[in-house]
Amino acid sequence: MMSESAKRPKRKTLPKFNSPRTALCTCPPKYNINPYLGRCTHNCLYCYAIKFPGFNGKVTPRLNLKREISEMVEGTRRRLPVMLSDSTDPYQPLEREYELTRGCLEVLVKHRFPILIVTKSDLVVRDIDLFKKTLTVVSMTITTCHDDIAALIEPNAPKPYARFQALKKVADEGIPTVVRIDPIIPTVNSDLNDLKQIVSRASKIGVKQITASTMKIVKGLPQLMRNANLHLYSRLMKIYSEGEWIGGYKYLKRNLRLGILKTLKAIVQEYGLEFATCREGFLELNTTICDGTFYCRKMLDGFLKHK
Numbered sequence: 001m002m003s004e005s006a007k008r009p010k011r012k013t014l015p016k017f018n019s020p021r022t023a024l025c026t027c028p029p030k031y032n033i034n035p036y037l038g039r040c041t042h043n044c045l046y047c048y049a050i051k052f053p054g055f056n057g058k059v060t061p062r063l064n065l066k067r068e069i070s071e072m073v074e075g076t077r078r079r080l081p082v083m084l085s086d087s088t089d090p091y092q093p094l095e096r097e098y099e100l101t102r103g104c105l106e107v108l109v110k111h112r113f114p115i116l117i118v119t120k121s122d123l124v125v126r127d128i129d130l131f132k133k134t135l136t137v138v139s140m141t142i143t144t145c146h147d148d149i150a151a152l153i154e155p156n157a158p159k160p161y162a163r164f165q166a167l168k169k170v171a172d173e174g175i176p177t178v179v180r181i182d183p184i185i186p187t188v189n190s191d192l193n194d195l196k197q198i199v200s201r202a203s204k205i206g207v208k209q210i211t212a213s214t215m216k217i218v219k220g221l222p223q224l225m226r227n228a229n230l231h232l233y234s235r236l237m238k239i240y241s242e243g244e245w246i247g248g249y250k251y252l253k254r255n256l257r258l259g260i261l262k263t264l265k266a267i268v269q270e271y272g273l274e275f276a277t278c279r280e281g282f283l284e285l286n287t288t289i290c291d292g293t294f295y296c297r298k299m300l301d302g303f304l305k306h307k
């Protein structure tokens with residue numbers, strides 16, 4: 001005879017961030033929500049998400065997401081941080097119309113979940129009012145200060161200047177901020193002066209941490225690059241031909257990666273900021289947690305203890 005609990009439908013919970021996607025991920029446990037499916041319209045030339053079937057093709061707003069999240073939070077006990085998002089930008093242009101990210105935030109804030117935002121969009125400032133109601137860390141991806149380079153590798157994303165301006169507004173509200181130089185692409189945005197300028201501007205607007213990575217090639221990316229810029233494609237395929245495959249990702253040669261990240265760390269420390277690497281296997285370089293949760297975890301752990 002089936003027990004009562006077996007008859008009850010399994011309670012939905014918030015989806016966990018799927019860190020085992022690659023051996024080198026060092027993210028602490030957290031939840032992850034992608035308000036949009038399909039190919040993110042920022043259309044970055046290096047986007048790893050194209051590796052996953054759900055993030056190709058026409059961008060698709062998840063219209064029932066707020067209702068789904070409302071059910072999931074009821075079934076979710078641990079108040080781990082919730083990341084928006086790992087495989088699509090939560091503030092891509094459609095968000096102005098559908099406000100799906102904002103809808104999610106309203107539910108998560110009401111249930112006091114800490115929030116981790118990862119974006120390239122200045123639309124993020126729209127939700128500062130919600131960020132102030134719970135533990136929030138905003139990470140802005142800024143891979144170059146040069147508009148022409150940004151236009152090449154992040155064709156539909158807001159210009160670097162607009163991202164810095166938006167991040168300043170968030171930081172001015174006392175919300176911890178992180179700049180992600182993610183990824184660094186050799187011969188494209190690896191120029192030392194450009195990297196220095198990113199760090200210097202970040203420190204001027206009160207950013208706490210720089211998280212960096214080098215580009216990893218996934219299935220489908222060479223074709224994207226070839227279509228976008230044949231010269232760039234040939235140059236990068238030559239450089240990566242000496243690299244190594246790790247967990248389904250083609251990495252740059254190890255000593256080249258280490259050299260780039262060590263040099264950047266020295267610059268970051270010159271400006272007194274924290275530094276972390278993302279999925280590089282160089283934990284010894286990290287002075288803090290890669291995803292920015294250091295700024296909500298301390299209070300979070302204390303919160304958990306009382307729970």
Ligand code: SF4
Nearest residue numbers: 040043044047087088
């Ligand atoms: S913003 Fe992020 S998810 Fe969107 S295309 Fe760029 S790398 Fe991919």
